Amino acid sequence: RIEGAIFDLDGVIVDTAKYHYSAWKKLANMLGFEFTEKDNEKLKGVSRKESLEILLKIGGKENEFSEAQKEELMDIKNSWYLEYINKLTEDEILPGAKELILTLKEQGIKTGLATASKNAMLILERLNIKDLFDAIVDGTQISRAKPDPEIFLKCAQKLKIDPQKCVVFEDAAAGIKAAKLAGMFAVGVGSCDMLGEADIVICSLDQLIKELK
Numbered sequence: 001r002i003e004g005a006i007f008d009l010d011g012v013i014v015d016t017a018k019y020h021y022s023a024w025k026k027l028a029n030m031l032g033f034e035f036t037e038k039d040n041e042k043l044k045g046v047s048r049k050e051s052l053e054i055l056l057k058i059g060g061k062e063n064e065f066s067e068a069q070k071e072e073l074m075d076i077k078n079s080w081y082l083e084y085i086n087k088l089t090e091d092e093i094l095p096g097a098k099e100l101i102l103t104l105k106e107q108g109i110k111t112g113l114a115t116a117s118k119n120a121m122l123i124l125e126r127l128n129i130k131d132l133f134d135a136i137v138d139g140t141q142i143s144r145a146k147p148d149p150e151i152f153l154k155c156a157q158k159l160k161i162d163p164q165k166c167v168v169f170e171d172a173a174a175g176i177k178a179a180k181l182a183g184m185f186a187v188g189v190g191s192c193d194m195l196g197e198a199d200i201v202i203c204s205l206d207q208l209i210k211e212l213k
Ligand code: B16
Pocket: 008, 009, 010, 011, 020, 043, 044, 045, 046, 047, 048, 051, 078, 114, 115, 116, 117, 118, 119, 120, 139, 172
């Protein structure tokens, strides 16, 4: 029996992917190359550092910067991203997300949030949904990024629930892989071709909540 439900943030609870994309695109353009929406798929669920490495590779600039310069590039991207996040409102919570979490809680299921983002606390505050979660693990609390299972195992531990009794909702291939490696049931939120390793794939949380009714 499922006792815990663990949610990813970006792409599952809120569509911040478009803001990450705009900020990364601006950085690519600043460095003199293009960065498409398709390229951006490779960055979903991936840590900030790894995202930068992938982006530089796309631009053929993977060997051009020192570690200190890379830190600067990440800071620039994050400051652009934060301009969007500071304007985020509750209307941007994805359809069905809040309702599903509340429904699960009513049924006695514990809820967790497991996100690679180091901006998660700010996002949760802007959306006013911090209290919906019994446990939160964000990018500041982990040493190994998804697809490593660390983030989900840590969340299950905080919830005091056996990983096998947890279900994960994820929009990124790296996150699905991490959930499976943690021994959890993985629900892909998005398109089937990208989330092939998931146990099941749903179009959106809204679709799921409608089916539950
Ligand atoms: P930040 P998630 C991930 O969040 C995003 O999907 C990914 O695109 C981003 O690079 C990563 O967080 C780090 O975010 O730059 O805010 O620390 O999907 O795991 O909730």
